[in-house]
Amino acid sequence: MADSAIQKDIPACGDNEYKEVAWAIPKFGEKFAPIWINRPKVGDMDVKFEMKYCGICHSDCHLGLNHLGGSMYPMVPGHELCGTVTEVGAKVTKVKVGDNVGVGCIIDSCLECNTCKGGDEQYCEGGGSTHTYNSEKKYGHIGGNPETQNFGGYSASNVVHEHFICKIPDSIPLEKAGPIMCAGITLYDPLVHWGALDGKKMNIGIVGIGGLGTMGIKMAKAMGHRVVAISTSANKAELAKEKGAEGFVVSTDNASMAAEAGKLDLILNTISASHQVAHYLSLLNVNGTIVQLGLAPEPHAVSQLPLIFQRKSIAGSLIGGIKNTEACLEFCGKHGITPDVHMVEAKEIDWAWDQITTINKDGIRYVIDIKKSLENKDFVPKE
Amino acid sequence: MADSAIQKDIPACGDNEYKEVAWAIPKFGEKFAPIWINRPKVGDMDVKFEMKYCGICHSDCHLGLNHLGGSMYPMVPGHELCGTVTEVGAKVTKVKVGDNVGVGCIIDSCLECNTCKGGDEQYCEGGGSTHTYNSEKKYGHIGGNPETQNFGGYSASNVVHEHFICKIPDSIPLEKAGPIMCAGITLYDPLVHWGALDGKKMNIGIVGIGGLGTMGIKMAKAMGHRVVAISTSANKAELAKEKGAEGFVVSTDNASMAAEAGKLDLILNTISASHQVAHYLSLLNVNGTIVQLGLAPEPHAVSQLPLIFQRKSIAGSLIGGIKNTEACLEFCGKHGITPDVHMVEAKEIDWAWDQITTINKDGIRYVIDIKKSLENKDFVPKE
Numbered sequence: 001m002a003d004s005a006i007q008k009d010i011p012a013c014g015d016n017e018y019k020e021v022a023w024a025i026p027k028f029g030e031k032f033a034p035i036w037i038n039r040p041k042v043g044d045m046d047v048k049f050e051m052k053y054c055g056i057c058h059s060d061c062h063l064g065l066n067h068l069g070g071s072m073y074p075m076v077p078g079h080e081l082c083g084t085v086t087e088v089g090a091k092v093t094k095v096k097v098g099d100n101v102g103v104g105c106i107i108d109s110c111l112e113c114n115t116c117k118g119g120d121e122q123y124c125e126g127g128g129s130t131h132t133y134n135s136e137k138k139y140g141h142i143g144g145n146p147e148t149q150n151f152g153g154y155s156a157s158n159v160v161h162e163h164f165i166c167k168i169p170d171s172i173p174l175e176k177a178g179p180i181m182c183a184g185i186t187l188y189d190p191l192v193h194w195g196a197l198d199g200k201k202m203n204i205g206i207v208g209i210g211g212l213g214t215m216g217i218k219m220a221k222a223m224g225h226r227v228v229a230i231s232t233s234a235n236k237a238e239l240a241k242e243k244g245a246e247g248f249v250v251s252t253d254n255a256s257m258a259a260e261a262g263k264l265d266l267i268l269n270t271i272s273a274s275h276q277v278a279h280y281l282s283l284l285n286v287n288g289t290i291v292q293l294g295l296a297p298e299p300h301a302v303s304q305l306p307l308i309f310q311r312k313s314i315a316g317s318l319i320g321g322i323k324n325t326e327a328c329l330e331f332c333g334k335h336g337i338t339p340d341v342h343m344v345e346a347k348e349i350d351w352a353w354d355q356i357t358t359i360n361k362d363g364i365r366y367v368i369d370i371k372k373s374l375e376n377k378d379f380v381p382k383e
Numbered sequence: 384m385a386d387s388a389i390q391k392d393i394p395a396c397g398d399n400e401y402k403e404v405a406w407a408i409p410k411f412g413e414k415f416a417p418i419w420i421n422r423p424k425v426g427d428m429d430v431k432f433e434m435k436y437c438g439i440c441h442s443d444c445h446l447g448l449n450h451l452g453g454s455m456y457p458m459v460p461g462h463e464l465c466g467t468v469t470e471v472g473a474k475v476t477k478v479k480v481g482d483n484v485g486v487g488c489i490i491d492s493c494l495e496c497n498t499c500k501g502g503d504e505q506y507c508e509g510g511g512s513t514h515t516y517n518s519e520k521k522y523g524h525i526g527g528n529p530e531t532q533n534f535g536g537y538s539a540s541n542v543v544h545e546h547f548i549c550k551i552p553d554s555i556p557l558e559k560a561g562p563i564m565c566a567g568i569t570l571y572d573p574l575v576h577w578g579a580l581d582g583k584k585m586n587i588g589i590v591g592i593g594g595l596g597t598m599g600i601k602m603a604k605a606m607g608h609r610v611v612a613i614s615t616s617a618n619k620a621e622l623a624k625e626k627g628a629e630g631f632v633v634s635t636d637n638a639s640m641a642a643e644a645g646k647l648d649l650i651l652n653t654i655s656a657s658h659q660v661a662h663y664l665s666l667l668n669v670n671g672t673i674v675q676l677g678l679a680p681e682p683h684a685v686s687q688l689p690l691i692f693q694r695k696s697i698a699g700s701l702i703g704g705i706k707n708t709e710a711c712l713e714f715c716g717k718h719g720i721t722p723d724v725h726m727v728e729a730k731e732i733d734w735a736w737d738q739i740t741t742i743n744k745d746g747i748r749y750v751i752d753i754k755k756s757l758e759n760k761d762f763v764p765k766e
Contacts, residue, residue: 120669120694123670123694125645193694262508277687278682286498286503292687292690295687296687297687298686299685300684300685301684302683302697303680303682304677304699305678305680307697307698308675308699308701311503311701312698313672313696313697313698315690316691316694316695316696318692318694
């Protein structure tokens, strides 16, 4: 996809900006290198924080490798940002200097449409939410030079409008909070939307037992439900049970599928590889819903008859809004739910990406230790 | 589909049965003829009613012509039964002799599963609901000879367990009540299930402006919503507006589709001809749901991306339960909503079926006047 990659060199640092250390893919196809980027200076509504950790998400790799086309370089990936507040704007009320905070997948939206007002900024109807990186300034809530693109969390600090800042509760180790704002909220938000906190015990299926799926198992279990893990591979049974699944279905085995047929109220499907959603409909009971979470782009062939004869639904869900992301952090803190993380330094990002894109490490999330990375003077940009 | 048709001759009338006049397709491929059938005598929980009217539904034609395979002959179609109670069993409390009553698409279900107990007998999890005709006795709530198949409403009387009897309010002319228990409830139930009575004004699309669609327009309008009619044909605009639609979309016209893009909270899709549901997803707003009501058997190609990026849902719905059918009758009575009917006699059934299957009469429902049909001694069975 080299043709569709966009090279957008960084403008000179403006008076309303400051220079900061980051680790970037300088041009399409290149390896990671330390660079200087521009960040906005703190405006009235902004929060500046020292970056301490940034998680590495599989979608960082998709965007960094231009798998979807249109990626902008230099690219500083990272949408699982965690750190400590160092400065706040005059009108900021949400956090204060010294607080631990995080930023997930979005850093701006119109904040005026009904969807934003309802707390679902990820579905902003004013023109779509602005992503934490590989995106441009649009709504005027992000300071600095309007020409400077947005850079992600593989960097030493960031400045973000307080609306998109999440407070991180003391109950969560800071290095583990990042993936909760991505993998965690991606499962938490549909669980809440489809009634898992409404007080009734449900039977909940989780398809795909990776980084997303294991978080889903832990959260659905902590919400008091019977959780059934569903995988193409019988090898995942032990991992799924260890994370809290009571049931396990091998989706390629007819007998295993039949044993759970018609039993599930809700299925969260984390598969992003090519698949057919119709395959899982038989597991749903009357009124059951399957929620697609993985960006599998090919069309799925779906007969309408099972939908009609048992009032089943096929839906989709994308991460979650800021309020629910904070609720997810609180929930995870309260129930001791954290992702399984493996710490790396900035110089190991290329290696970590290789691990993620070639080896299927069960549910492991890689997290960059920013402070430690900055100590390695061979892998920070020259003055 | 002659090969798959089942000839199941009627057993001799048992001591627990009585003989009754009916109009049947005696064998696959034959025209309607008057015949004698057996009905169960009244048991403790049963209600016997004199048939006064029976509506003709398009699905009568599909089953009568064996379009889906497996149809049983002789077949007495009809699932829009209306009449007056003439006898009740010792334990019946729901109705009394002289009451106007009706029966819709189902006459039995397990009555024990959670779905039945929740009032959704049409989705019975105990083994599926028993249809008013072209079905066999299964759960023991239907009397008479267990070998005698169930016959529909093209007949002079019927005996049905009180649970499946609907009271018909005085506010509805009896000859117009039948289609409400089929076309009406098919639209009313999903409107209620997806929140149209929850007090918030919605934008509701109705796809297909025929017998189902016009009832949907009238009911959604009476519930206080903005209704948008959606049709492949611009010719339906006037009819749709006359029935209460404020908006009209020609689904084959890109500009017309674009003008309503992202505006609808709920779409009820009545199309049973071959189509692709994905075509209508662009009309839904964030969190919007399209509900499939028409039995289009071919698979639909659905990309998951619009579902994920705007939390849209594709669902289905099948008629409605008994409690909601009664609520639908009350609602229609209160708001003066009735189908547009054309009365026929039994000897005209073949002609009416031709009209239904060959000419697209906008929203007209044909109804058999049973009393008048019985007066025609040339078209009742010989003693």
